[in-house]
Amino acid sequence: MTISVHKAVLLPKDSPWFSHALPENFPFLVIDEQSKIIEPALLYLIHTQLKRGPRHWKQHTADAMAYDLRDWFDYLAHCQWVNPVTKKLEVGKPWDVAAESDYIAWRDTMQEVISPQTNKHLSSRTIARRQVYVERFYAYAQKKGWYDGEFVISKIRKGRLSHDINQGEFDPESNSAKAEVVVSEYRERMEYGEPVRPLSEDEWHRIQLELGPLPSEREFDLRPSRDRIASELTIGTGMRVDEVTSLTEFQLRDLHQAWLVADEEQRKDGFFALYIVKTKRLKPRTVLVPGYLIPELMVYLDNEREASIIRGMTRANAKGQKYNRPTSLFVNHTESAVHSGNAVRATSLSCEFKKACLDAKITHSVEKIDIETSERYRVNLSKHHFHDLRHTFAVWTYHNLKSNGETEPWKEIQVRLGHANLKVTMDTYLKVVDVDRRNAGRVQYNFKRTMGQPDA
Structure with a gap:
């Protein structure tokens, strides 16, 4: 049976x-x-x-x-x-x-x-x-x-x-x-049952270069910028991958309006509140988006994203099919054979991030077993997953808050991550930050564009 x-x-x-x-x-x-x-x-x-x-x-x-x-x-x-x-x-x-x-x-x-x-x-x-x-x-x-x-x-x-x-x-x-x-x-196990693997600054820098240029840099680098800016958004806010893919263009345009009326210092170094509702357990929360990311997201929205939508519309019309313009912020690339211009899936962002890790030679060796012969062999797999950007955000936020005099930053991190209770946050990250305390002096909570440049 x-x-x-x-x-x-x-x-x-x-x-x-x-x-x-x-x-x-x-x-x-x-x-x-x-x-x-x-x-x-x-x-x-x-x-x-x-x-x-x-x-x-x-x-x-x-x-x-x-x-x-x-x-x-x-x-x-x-x-x-x-x-x-x-x-x-x-x-x-x-x-x-x-x-x-x-x-x-x-x-x-x-x-x-x-x-x-x-x-x-x-x-x-x-x-x-x-x-x-x-x-x-x-x-x-x-x-x-x-x-x-x-x-x-x-x-x-x-x-x-x-x-x-x-x-x-x-x-x-x-x-x-x-x-x-x-x-x-x-x-240490976190809410998904996965180990906590925050990126080092060097790893993040190398992955950035493989993910592609920022939207404003595409004049000199023609690769798509979607995966880079989506990753920047995650490491800068702590959002989960499905929360990122659930964002809409209207949310970004509202955020941009708040950015436009802010002063220059706030735009450069401040944060802007973004209310999201499509979260784990459907519990709405507010995330803080770094000000420098907002104009980059707008460049993506008005250029690369629009080009993908036009390509999707053109292909649909050529086949006599109806095309529904997506409201999602992130969409599939113009190079997509069938789904160009459609809302991107979380699995697509995750796969591209793993590919960037492999291309950057950020891997670890894993032993596997051949089902038919029972022979053991080793392969090199991506050391990090897209969700590790969220881990990195939490660890870097901890070090930043501690360096600014916060004696117990856990409550702030809990709110920013959207954890149901404080115990989840502490059980997830306490040992990690203790082990990584020796790196606290050099780990900086700095998501400036210059991190993607060789002389950062």
């Missing part, structure tokens, strides 16, 4: 089922051999993702939940168990008779699984996330009366059972923290 994730298709508007249909690309689980939808899993996904309506769900979150649940249901589909009714050994255990012992065995099985995407063992974060979604699914099923009893009786440890599964240090029978995970000081 095979379990797959399928995606909903968009029904015609004249269909009698249109008003009841799932949003386009909404995921659900299907038993392939029977072409049967796993209804409890679908209802759980609808409950968690569509409770605020079909316009307020996130594709990547829904996909993660669906694929994590698929892994659990697929595990059960291959489980051998004795049917208490027939007294026979059967393959494929029903989800509603699975118990805590099955859950623990599944977690232990994941310790040895090789990810086909990364060719590495599943990370502790991935295993823990899968466990969380499965536990929440069963809690929902219990509430609905679909599952009798209690799925999780004891406190089950989540994630990896030891720092290195190849050293034989973990006990597969254990469901408690017998083996302590050794985590380096720079692998």
Whole structure:
């Protein structure tokens, strides 16, 4: 029995089922051999993702939940168990008779699984996330009366059972923290479960050069400036990548009006408030945009962005298609074969940032495992991700506030990052700034354009 994730298709508007249909690309689980939808899993996904309506769900979150649940249901589909009714050994255990012992065995099985995407063992974060979604699914099923009893009786440890599964240090029978995970000081976990890796000044300078010119410098460097200015905006404000891609041209034009009436010093060294609503947990907050970035963003808006939109409009007209002018601030490049002028996706900015890291030779060596031969090999991957710009903003802000006499800058950083509480901020960055304290004197909170120039 095979379990797959399928995606909903968009029904015609004249269909009698249109008003009841799932949003386009909404995921659900299907038993392939029977072409049967796993209804409890679908209802759980609808409950968690569509409770605020079909316009307020996130594709990547829904996909993660669906694929994590698929892994659990697929595990059960291959489980051998004795049917208490027939007294026979059967393959494929029903989800509603699975118990805590099955859950623990599944977690232990994941310790040895090789990810086909990364060719590495599943990370502790991935295993823990899968466990969380499965536990929440069963809690929902219990509430609905679909599952009798209690799925999780004891406190089950989540994630990896030891720092290195190849050293034989973990006990597969254990469901408690017998083996302590050794985590380096720079692998402090943050709100996404990722390690904190702030950029050094040298790394940021080298990445800037690979990302392209600032919009005002394109007279001498014809490369696109979108990825550079988007990265500058993130390291200057601490916004997340999806928050950056959610910005609109109208927000920038309003910001520019405030910039125009400010005095020269404020324009050069000050900050301008930008209210954003499309944030994590949809909790609005105000970010402070460095004044020097605003005219650069306007140059991008009126030149490179407009050229991309014209290219997209021209291609659509040539094909007899309708083109909807985007309101998003950042759009796809003119060189894009199909999507020129459309709103840029967060994944596009992230991919371009990784490429810049690779081109700048800012990499780290990672061991992977060939799924077919089990042979180990090493590859060089990007040392940083786009989200590390947000980390860098937090660390540099800390040093800047400390150098200006702030004894406890955490509250300010919490507000600027939009964390729900102060503990998240301190747990995320406390060890990082302590380890990096030796660099506090040379790390400067300076996002001036000159940082992109060789003599900065």
